[in-house]
Amino acid sequence: MLELVTDDLAAHGLVDFSLRRAAKAAGTTHKVLLYHFAGAEDLLREAVEVLRERRVTSSLAAAFDPGHGQSLAERVRALWPVLTGSGEGQRALDQALGLAMYDPERHAALAVDAADRFLPPLRAMCPAGWSDERKDEVAELVFAALRGFLVQRRTGGVAGDVGGEIGFAALVRMLEREEAVG
Template sequence: MAGQGARARLLAAVVEHLAATGVGELSLRRLAAEIGTSHRMLIYHFGSKEGLLVAVVRAVEDNQRALLASLRDLDHAELGRAFWRALTDPALRAHERLFFELYGQAAQGRPGTTALLDGIVESWVEPLAELERARGRPPEEARTRARLALAVARGLLLDLVATDDERGVTAAMDLFLDLVAD
């Protein structure tokens, strides 16, 4: 493994592993052994355990934004429902747990994780606002609606992670989508 290719392969392996196991108090040595590399390689590519965790969340978020972009051709309500179905797929539940676990650590100021907070909202507001502007919304209203949609989605995903009530959170999301579908 060399350069960015090696980093990308390591990151993909870590994302999958941590999604299945969670972060907890996992050490870099143990993580490295479990994914078939050395802790030195992880430090070389990510700087620290915290740097690796920030990269994990950013990678998962990038994948979700790519999915959103792939749904652009659907009408607004269909897009919202298709994206929600993808986010709540039981196969992704571990990724959602991982997101909230790392987000909470960063919000609490865990050393090395606070960089995660840079752009954690804004990186979603702009793509969502772009969808709203395409529906004819003025820029400020589009940004406000985007922030609201992000807050609702994250709140319902946290509800899902905590309760595993997929039917209940999907009903709530359906209602939200109906309310904003004017």
């Protein structure tokens, strides 16, 4: 059921999301969904998590593809097209981030879960010789910068696309310099 609801969310986004719409997508009733989920918010959170997991899996596959290079900068460069693309559920994930910012008391988990999922692989991309503290700092910086560039691209029109790309290029250069320092 969750996969079917997630597919509907990917296709139609969060606008007008309800238990009835989710039940229709899953081929069941809203009462059956309430048996399995605590409510519409719980179902939404779980469906967003499935979408995010699909996106994380795709972007990390690109980042760890041996054909893209092994440095942190090269791996971050490889995952960027996946993050900026119009792939499955992108609109719903963007809307989920907006919802988390709009009403953090109710929906903060929609954004926090992304950090929890992305930070460990970003740490793993850092050079082995770096201290754990440095890996943590750089992973947090990369995650925050990528999130900011994505928001800029999604909300800034053509200027946002240009600004996001300029910022991303600067981030990659900074990572190259950081790695060169050792």
